Amino acid sequence: MIDRADLTVAPETSIRVALERLDRSRLQVVFVEDAAGRLVGAVSDGDIRRGLLAGAVLDDHVSGIMNSGPAAVAPTASQDAVDELKEQRGIRVVAVVDDGGRLVDVVGEGESIGTPLSTPVVLMAGGRGQRLYPITKDIPKPLVPLGDVPMIDIILGRLREQGFRRVHVSVNHLGHLIEAHLGDGSRHGLEITYLHEPMPLGTAGAIAQLRDRIGEDFVVMNSDLLTQVDLRRMLAFHSATGAVATIGAREYGFEIPYGVIRREGDRVTGLAEKPYHSELVSAGIYVLAPDALGLLEQDEYCDMPTLLARLMDDARRVSSFEIREEWIDVGRPEDLERARQAWERNGR
Template sequence: MNKWTQLLVKPSTSIIETMKIIDRTARQFAVVVDKENKLLGTITDGDIRRGILKGLALEATSQQIMNREPIYETEGKSLLFYKRILEQNNLKQLPVVNEKGQVNKIIFSDELDKVASKENVVVIMAGGLGTRLQPLTNNTPKPMLKIGDKPILETIISSFKSYGFTNFVLTVNYKKEQIKDYFQDGRFLGVNITYIDEEKRLGTAGALSLLESRPSQPFFVINGDLLTNINYEQLLEFHNSSESLATICVREHNYQIPYGVIEVDNDRLMSIKEKPIHQSFVNAGIYVLDPMTITHVPTDTFFDMPDLFNKLIKHNERVSAFPIREYWMDIGRVDDFEKANGEFSEVFK
């Protein structure tokens, strides 16, 4: 029997039997499930003591003292994500359920203390002028604009950190001292940060030629004005399994033509489609690159990521596309900024 399964009790289990279970396992915690193993609630030592103070007999059922709204998570997320949930809620244990609501594991905080950080480098392009966001960017670099209660750039870094990525390189230019003064070496966030100073505009790929040393493993490149909750661990796994030299994240974009579209064959009318909706994939500004791609980046030259990918395609290198189905927002305009602020508390709980 798995150790965590010893903590499962039925709603009919008596309080005294539940006490014996949590004392025997030394976890001071039990999970109440129904006959199909679906999560109903949780019981802590404190719940038992409060029940006793209310006058409940020890023969009363666990259902009478359980927390009916426990904090839990769904399966399929990274250990570092679960660790963050535990830390944010000051928990020592976290039930994990499948899509049917059935408990399939319990994660304990003391077992996550040794979760190793990943060595893959994350390069964040944070040197943009943010012209379309003026006047918000007149005195503040775009990545330092606050969405919620912290800068966009901090949310990006924290999101990567939740999946174990702690090595960052920030390319900076416009009002770069604000970024450097705030983040410094990243120690206050539990990460390592170094900087590339762009003396002139080099584009979203050109700054890679300024890396002091070539990464030894596939590395991320992301624009410093994006908000997304994609699983970076899954993205890296996708890149590695596809055996690609480069992977670009794409987002489905729908747009409606505001007119009736006419299809003709010479002068013969074939059809009229009223205000059709077109679907396309657009560049989402997130990439995973093999270290070898840096050899394709010219030095001291303006060079954007689309230029790099087109060059790789021209050289018959394998490149892949990773579709983003999670939340994604490019903070390019003032209305994007306002929309992201309105959605932030729900998306980044």
């Protein structure tokens, strides 16, 4: 989310004040907005230097030396379009403007575009990862790398691309290593806080700590998923259905490797050779309304199916949202290998 106190000035602002803002700006640029809040220019150190060499003085208005054609894209622009624009213009920062030309975000060096959302995301990272042992003997599963990138870094990068900024990470097993790696999240352009589990609390128990801290729908997901699902669509679907909880669902199919007999009593009525069977399974991604937290007790062990069952027993609506994008649950060694191959193949 942009910080207007350091990143924007008015056209009549003095060059001196703009220079002071530049000193505080993490992006080495300040943007110029008119009285209606529309982006009309940008000022960098180079613009100021060229202006002073041309005879401007520090008390002149910044409008006289600004770049009146700053690089800007719409919030719907792709990351490829942003990268291409940066390369074409030889710049490190691109403005993001809405339909009215108002600045809503900036994409700096190494950052990805995404309209900032207030929606919190909870990453469940407290598990022991026993199915990946001995890999997870000394390293928590979220830090297991795909290539040379820890899984949780990939997940956080994709969250930021979609506009999420607030992340709560639940930690237990080797949690200090996760905290040391992620810190406050600023390296990822995120605000990260931690939910400390005094003991393993299951896939839902830790979120009881958020009961008085969240006042809007929020996302809960496992931290061992490699997926391209658009969580913004899932949030919109959740809101449209009026559900208190929405389960991300994934089709899981398998082939029975034998001929299957259909019968009535001992009479054979049909044969099916190696039939394919499929079901929708939980994908480890959920959207919850804040009042769902009222059914959890602090430090109570509770897995997500139990919480969802409580909601349904209370006659609350629980919806399902089918995930058709890439989805790999990195639970077993063969899943880890598949995820690594997908990461190497796609590069993201």
